[in-house]
Amino acid sequence: MKAAALAALLLWQTVPANEPPVARPDAMRYVRAIRIANDGLPAGAGQACAVLDAQIFPHAAPSLTDLRIFPAGASGHEVPYAITMSEAVSAETEPARVLNLGEDLGASSGTSKLARIVFDLEMPQRAYTDVTIDLDPAAQDFIATATVTGMEALGGRGRSTALGEFTLFDLASQHLSRDTTLPLEESTFHYLHVALSVSQAPGSGARFTPAMVEGASVPPSREAQTVYTTVAETTSIATVGRESVAKFEIPARVPVERLSVELASGFKDNFSRDVRVMATAEAAANDVNEDGRAPLPEIVTGNILRVHANEAGREIRTEELGVPAILGANLQRSAKVEVAIENGDDQPLPIASVRLEMRQRKICFDATAARGGTDALALLYGDARLLAPVYDYQRLFAASGLASSRKAVVAELGPEQLNPNYHPPADSRPFTERHPEVLWIALIAAICVLGVVAMRSARNVG
Numbered sequence: 001m002k003a004a005a006l007a008a009l010l011l012w013q014t015v016p017a018n019e020p021p022v023a024r025p026d027a028m029r030y031v032r033a034i035r036i037a038n039d040g041l042p043a044g045a046g047q048a049c050a051v052l053d054a055q056i057f058p059h060a061a062p063s064l065t066d067l068r069i070f071p072a073g074a075s076g077h078e079v080p081y082a083i084t085m086s087e088a089v090s091a092e093t094e095p096a097r098v099l100n101l102g103e104d105l106g107a108s109s110g111t112s113k114l115a116r117i118v119f120d121l122e123m124p125q126r127a128y129t130d131v132t133i134d135l136d137p138a139a140q141d142f143i144a145t146a147t148v149t150g151m152e153a154l155g156g157r158g159r160s161t162a163l164g165e166f167t168l169f170d171l172a173s174q175h176l177s178r179d180t181t182l183p184l185e186e187s188t189f190h191y192l193h194v195a196l197s198v199s200q201a202p203g204s205g206a207r208f209t210p211a212m213v214e215g216a217s218v219p220p221s222r223e224a225q226t227v228y229t230t231v232a233e234t235t236s237i238a239t240v241g242r243e244s245v246a247k248f249e250i251p252a253r254v255p256v257e258r259l260s261v262e263l264a265s266g267f268k269d270n271f272s273r274d275v276r277v278m279a280t281a282e283a284a285a286n287d288v289n290e291d292g293r294a295p296l297p298e299i300v301t302g303n304i305l306r307v308h309a310n311e312a313g314r315e316i317r318t319e320e321l322g323v324p325a326i327l328g329a330n331l332q333r334s335a336k337v338e339v340a341i342e343n344g345d346d347q348p349l350p351i352a353s354v355r356l357e358m359r360q361r362k363i364c365f366d367a368t369a370a371r372g373g374t375d376a377l378a379l380l381y382g383d384a385r386l387l388a389p390v391y392d393y394q395r396l397f398a399a400s401g402l403a404s405s406r407k408a409v410v411a412e413l414g415p416e417q418l419n420p421n422y423h424p425p426a427d428s429r430p431f432t433e434r435h436p437e438v439l440w441i442a443l444i445a446a447i448c449v450l451g452v453v454a455m456r457s458a459r460n461v462g
Helices: 001-011 392-399 435-461
Strands: 030-036 048-051 070-072 081-085 094-103 114-122 128-135 140-153 160-170 183-189 191-200 213-218 228-232 239-240 243-250 256-263 271-281 298-311 316-318 322-327 335-342 353-361 362-367 377-381 408-414
Touching: 081 392, 114 213, 128 191, 140 183, 160 183, 160 191, 160 316, 228 243, 228 256, 243 353, 256 271, 256 298, 256 335, 271 322, 298 322, 322 435, 335 353, 362 392
Parallel strands: 048 408
Antiparallel strands: 030 377, 030 408, 048 362, 070 377, 081 362, 094 114, 094 213, 114 191, 128 183, 128 213, 140 160, 140 191, 228 353, 239 243, 243 335, 256 322, 256 353, 271 298, 271 335, 298 316
């Protein structure tokens, strides 16, 4: 029997390996022209980048492994490229160390309704914009003016630069929000000096001390924040009970990573509303859990708000109309997405539109490849057999820091079209891969024959 098993193994190993297919323009179903803008620069000069829209994902292979750039007319070699995804340069929020925390008693009011808290912040060694002051959550119903000065050294050494005055607030008793963020212009000062004049919000009897300052945090610079591309948008908003509801149908493999709400231009009221995003993937015949039930919908929650007010002579302005909503339900199948904005007992918001968005993706390449003019290149896709390409350009692109692509020539993708030169590729797999049952029949037959021979040999020996 050992001889039979060895023979079967040798027969299996004689099956030829399937070579990965070569990318051919005529084997791809879809094509889009690449147009390179001429913003005072000669076409075909330098690096070029084009934004990839949501239309590509349903028709391309998973993870966009079949994207290829060829010279227009399907002649010539493929053009190397790299794909970028918009993301903040600094992946994490960093702390800022609080120094010299105290109270300026000379500036404080004798009525004890006004506290003047002063401190310095030692900032991270990078560019920053927003700085969030971490105040004690128990400190509520206050309005504060933060006067901020940028410095390179403490103790009055060196020059200082006034960065402005900013309003921080907590309006919990008014059922509004809390904002303790300093929206600075992009800065790189080593230290910030903050003078915080804190007063009670109308109707509050709270008292504030330096102990309310618990720390500070520095998110990524706004200049490096994520940029988004619209996946789907609707202006059809229905009121269902106490909710405003928008519905979408998202094709398979289209990423959804953020929800954005646009209000009617004339609406100025303050509000704070909870939001629910529910995605239900298209069910398959075998798509059930271990207990026999269909998979539950995926749900993401968040909040949108706006506070534009003048409290105690100070202007308060904060607005957040976007919610992170990274969905996985529609990565491999089409999905129905429902967005519900909870109105409670308030009037529904006058919503102009609701958008589902994805992080911006760009395809970047050497624009010198477009020597024939602004439409000299084409993006082709729609051949699921292809593996992801491996280019020197892609590796050098990441290693050299070109991924920022800020100085790249702007390129645009034309409308998606069926490839007029498309011919369905012949099945190049070996016969045994196209008909695996034949291989198994041959293996079983060989084992049976060799088993019979082995048994007869054993009898003769006996």
